[in-house]
Amino acid sequence: MREDLKTRLLEGEDLFLKGAYPQALQTFEAVLEEDPSNPYALNDAGLAYAELGQLDRAVECFERALQIDPGHENAFFNLIDQLLRYNQFDLAVETFLRYQEAIPDSEQKRKYEKDLARAARKQWEATLNANPGIYLGEPTEPGAQVLKIAFVCGPHTRFIFDIEERLARRHHVRAYHFPSRIDLAKIQEALDWADVVWFEWCDQILVEASRRLNKTAAVVCRLHRYEVFTPWPRQVNWAFVDRLIFVAPHMQRLFWQYFPGAASQVESTVIFNGVDLDRFTFRERGPGFNLAFVGYINPRKNPVLLLQCLHRLVQKDKRYRLFVAGVHQDPCFEVYWNHMIQTLGLQDHVVMEGWVDDIDTWLEDKNFLISTSVHESFGYNIAEAMAKGIKPLIHSFYGAEELFPKVCLFRDIEEFVSIMQSSNYDSRAYRNWIIDHFDPTDQINEIDRCLITFTKT
Template identity: 35%
Template sequence: MDIFEEIRKRIEQKEFSKAKELIEKIEDEVERYNSLGIIHYYEGKINEALEFFKKALDTNPVHDDVLFNYSKVLFEKEEYFESWRYLTRINSKTWEVYDMLGDTQLKQNNPAMALHYYKKAMELSNIPEMKEKYQILRDQFKKDIKLAIFCLPGLDNFIKDIAQILSNIYDVKLVVTTDGRQIKEAYDWADIVWLEWANEMAVEITNKLPKDEKKIICRLHRYEAFTPFVQKINWNNIDKLILVADHMKEVLEKYQSNIYKLIEDRIEVVPNGLDLNRFQFRVRRPGFNIAVVAHINHRKEPAMWLQVIGMLKKVDEKYTLHIAGDFQDPTYAHYFYYFIKNAGLEKNVKLYGWVDDVNAFLEDKNYLLSTSIHEGHPYNIAEAMARGIKPIIHNYAGAKTQWPEKLVYNFIFEIPNLLSEEYNSLSYRTYIEDSWAMERQILNISQLLKNKGG
């Protein structure tokens, strides 16, 4: 019998003093603190247990067992958001983890997200009680409201997860098509209409189909604000316009001023949300691997990437730029292949093409470089921070309100200093948990739909 089994038996027999004596023999500091936390928990000393779990996490912030134990105690102390935070950091999630994630969301009045997690727990556990729990709560929160989400083909990446999660409490149809018959059928069926992107589809639907008693919501991401589509949409039929960032209001006001004045009181800002469970957190250190995750087009200022790595190569030849992205303009492809070779950057620039698994791509990276001249709410930065990676962000309009100002630069000569300054993986992850989690996005959308949908 190993020492942990012996400690477990002593705890079961409530021989806590003998269990503590055994713990003194544990050499690993994290396991020792974790075991002390467990003993104090079963002694009913919740605050002391919490302190021991915290000490263990101070040593190893990604120890799955400690994270679960810490989350459990936080939940019992009714600190539901903090409990959720540490549960998302568990890398190997069991059904028990998803069940508790569901509990944290139910306690925070976010039933769509709670059911999303309970369903995962049910599928992983195959336990009748878990299935019963999911079905009872689904019946309790299910609304007799039909939600149709319309999106043009190829533009549904940002709405798929939202549609799936909302389907736990609404009847949802995600309509990704240009077929007029399918669009009309789904539109006639719906109580609430969601227009994903303020583009040509929004123009067609708002001008050609009757509003009747439907609640119509339109979500504008970024590029649409600079196009004529905004002027052509029939805003009299739109109940709410969702923007993904506060600074997009300024863009609308500047470039579509007449429309902004018309709809200003109908605008809701709902930032994009990241599924933190998809991005494994770990503590990182400064290094030489710099990631870029982006489509390669003019808005991303890709020529600046090569200028940055050229500058950093003079600081240390070990700096390497890893580019995950597809060329959307053959001119950039021609330039990149020429310049990389001609400037002697073959060893310092690696082109991967488009990468589906960003989480895996980021595994060995130390930094994320963003040189965009404009963004709505960029996922690439949030995904890197969720993994504990330090981002280096060019000062696009809105950058300093979306991200910690100390991570934003104006000129590339500032970058070496940014790289050498404090590196704090926990703060990057915490920032995303606090600000840009999918849970918050779903809660905001659910409240908006509830207000507009009865």
């Protein structure tokens, strides 16, 4: 580039930084009149057009810059930013896929890739939730036996999306999600269409369906945790259900204990949860002073013990900080939480960060994950931290020893402090534990083997 054009570009960029966008644009356009293929001037002009609210012209400039120089990082990221700013999500994804091979790998590029993937997942989830009965597409990896599988789920859909997506590669899958109102006619439609209908959660939806609908397909129900402590299982017509799936052995035992009549009427099996390792950035880590707590703050999460554990650590070393990714669910415990932070002098040691969508990024600078729950069926927050190589400290809730390494379990505050201050910190071992015990491919294979035992007669 000629030196005089470089000087004019710098003048335009200075005007841009001062907020003089029309004057800056005039400068960039003057450069382009003499050098129409200058990618730097095109990128700068795109930014100016964007600030002036002219999205079409901005996109055109960024696109031209990338056509001239496909590896122009600034134009690449600026184009994606503008498309997302105006909710042009599909075009943003298309842009990333079209040019990403020419863009050097960097932390910024990986962040954009993660952000787009997360946004794509949210958009896909919203689509499924808004269209009960939506077909997920023709199987791309069909096996010897291809079934028609319908998934029925109420508002708590977080744990079913990955299973639906992965099984849709092997089978014909329809998703019947009901975020607000149950539609029994739609559920009957699912039963009439499918070979197998999967009910996610043993809740009111299964109760109503089992008592009021015609059983025209095999029925599977997956029970997570809270349902065992409700009356719902007692109200299910278990003749309607062919197989009950539990996510952990201790949940199966509790079900047998609380509902012995139901347990004798339905076959059951345990299929552990899966953790998608691709969503969590691993690196070797070590001890430090940043502690993480992830989840709602309610009585089951045991905030009393959490604050007592933190207090004992701070007595030993005031550098410890507890970062909380979550919100209060119980006003009584919120009052207690705030009071005890003041009473124990923890004001400078507790950082409330609200609800966090990108847990992978949020956990990046944390050294330990603390879980003080009195009961869990699994504990995704624990497994996700381990997938990143972060050491978990887990209160020994009923069933914890069947899920996580015993060396990470504590029964009281003294054991908590002992584990925390131990020199035993092995990031690779934590991630390998998740690989060995909660591989999502193993989970899908087990589910597949379970489902293909059913065929419509």
